[in-house]
Amino acid sequence: MAEQYTYAVARIRAKELSLLGRQEFDRLMACGSYEECLNTLHDLGWGDGDESTGEEILAAESSKMWTLLQELVQDRSVFDVFLYPIDYNNLKAAIKSVVTGVRSEGIFLPGGTVSPELMVQAVEKDDFSALPEKMREPAKEAYQVLVHTKDGQMCDVILDAAALTAIKEAGSASDNKMIRAYAELTVAVTDLKIAVRGCKTGKTASFLKRACVPCSTLNVDSLISAANRGPEELFAYLANTAYAAAAEKLKESASAFEKWCDDTIMELIRAEKSNPFTIGPLAAYLLARENEMKSVRILLSGKRNRISDGIIRERLRETYV
Amino acid sequence: MDINNLGVAMALLGAASAALLAGIGSAIGVGMSGEAAAGVVTEDPGKFGKVLVLQLLPGTQGIYGLLIAFITLSNIGILGGSSDVSFAQGVMYFFACLPMGLVGLWSARRQAMASVASIGLVAKRPDQFGKAMIFPAMVETYAVLALLVSLLAVSNISKIAI
The missing domain is CATH 1.20.1690.10 (V-type ATP synthase subunit C domain)
Structure with missing residues (x-):
């Protein structure tokens, strides 16, 4: 029953206002040091105010998110x-x-x-x-x-x-279209990663078959067969699948591919912004928050290790808001 | 049994249908949009005024149904104490009340869905309240048209001598 989430979705809509957008990320990027970043996060309402490390702030945010979601759904198994x-x-x-x-x-x-x-x-x-x-x-x-x-x-x-x-x-x-698409994307993308890594490390077909899980948008047998024939064959096979863009990113670098995976999930959940019923917007909020925390983790790690702003920005994920 | 004795019963059935169906629709609609309004107010109590207006929009169908039922009861003499309605007139009253009852039931539910969506819009963009009001208000058009048809029919049946 879609209507059972009416209250929950409306509450999530109000909570979405506190998701970090481009402006907030720009503010964090402008911070000169890791400590300044932590202070800015506290100013933005992250954590409970008494955390001294980024991981503590992220753990507090994760805990807040799950407390909210548990309050909104009677049966947590939907997540x-x-x-x-x-x-x-x-x-x-x-x-x-x-x-x-x-x-x-x-x-x-x-x-x-x-x-x-x-x-x-x-x-x-x-x-x-x-x-x-x-x-x-x-x-x-x-x-x-x-x-x-x-x-x-x-x-x-x-x-x-x-x-x-x-x-x-x-x-x-699941009877929710977005959750079905998310599960399919997760399985297909993981199969893809396994095939690429297996191809680079020379894993056997039987090993890859043990590791990959069949899905609807990728033929696992063809994928494994292509992986065993070498990287060129594998990328040629992927170019004719729904994951041609992913293959391009894989050629670029592992981090570019990881960013593509997260950005694709953000694209997938964006349709839930205009959905006032069903579990979809709640699941979208969960994924948006996780994505946001991933971006903050990347940013904090970059600031702590004095990595240049250009490289950090390249790795920041698309935002939901 | 004289079939004309059933005239007033048929007319009463029509009046009851108008109040009942439109009232059910509005109760469902106001309840649904109330849930959404409560969700927004939980996070931001300052938006109470705006979401309350949107919550109340699906409530008008129930008022229209009550109006048609009241006019019907008045015209058939139930409120006056004596009733002289032929069977044909009773059937006419019944059908005259149906547009308000059925359209009221359906439009209140659909309007509530639009209201819930608009409450979500106000939650994220309070400055767009005026536009958010328009979407559910559009559904009101059809409830008003049904009210007009039922009102014209119910008001004029007594002038027809059958």
């Missing part, structure tokens, strides 16, 4: 499609920390659908029944692979593929 990467990343960390016996602080990302403690317990007991159904099998397989072969890369491949499958399934199950 699962955006949280699966966090879940599977935490699962990787849980498996590796248990198998290696190294327990480091801060290895888990906050905000997933499954608590990291539950994952650690499941791995320690070698009993994955407490995890969500779709996570059990890949978790068990990744754990067994790491225990028996110590092959960390294969462990990652298994869990990354499982994350992509979960995203794809959640996208297909």
Whole structure:
């Protein structure tokens, strides 16, 4: 029922006014130092005012965003499609920390659908029944692979593929067009990255087949076959797909490609600006905020490392507002 | 049973339909736009006045329905105490009330959707309030046309001797 989000969407419209636009980014760019940037962020209402590092400010903003979204939707599972990467990343960390016996602080990302403690317990007991159904099998397989072969890369491949499958399934199950398109784009773009990296590092077809997940806008078999024939064949194949622009960016650099991915997602969600109902504008706000935080992280990192403004600007993402 | 005894019942059914359907439409519409208005006021209480006007726009259909029902009740003598309405006139009253009832129901809901969109517009661009008002107000045109048709018909049925 689209009408159940009427209140939520109106509230999000009012919140969108506080998203950072071009002017705010110009103001941040004009800051002479990292510390000045932090002060400007505080002036713009970011953080709670008592944070002393950029990461603390970003964590506070992420927490504020999730508090708001949880307040607006009764069932948080509508956002699962955006949280699966966090879940599977935490699962990787849980498996590796248990198998290696190294327990480091801060290895888990906050905000997933499954608590990291539950994952650690499941791995320690070698009993994955407490995890969500779709996570059990890949978790068990990744754990067994790491225990028996110590092959960390294969462990990652298994869990990354499982994350992509979960995203794809959640996208297909959604009745929202934007969420479906987001899931498809995420899977296709990740397949593309895998194929390009696999091509450069000479991975076998069977390895790539294990890592890639089928999607509607890319033929995975043709992609893998092209990747195995070399970079020229791969880019020639991509030029005839919906991801020709992505291939051009990949030729340029990895960071140009990453920027293209984020800018394409911004393009995708822009249609939600004129949608007064459905979950779409809420999901768009979530992605816009994440994109904004990514840009702020890039900017802060650039300022801290005294990278030139020109290079920082090149890497800043398109804004939603 | 004399069929003419059913005339007043038919006319009453028409009056009830006008008030009922248009009232339901307005209740749904005002409720829906009220949710959106509350969402905006949660974040910015200063916009209360502007969003309140937009919330009230889908409420007019209910008032139009009440007006048609009131005139019908008056014309058929229900309010006066004695009633002399033939079956044919009763059926005519019934059909005369339908435009307001049906158009009121549908237009209030559609107007509410336009109001919700306009509330979103005001949330982001309060300076565009005047334009935001126009979009839902356009839907009002059709409710007014239905009101006019029902009003003319209901007012003149008593002059027809059938």
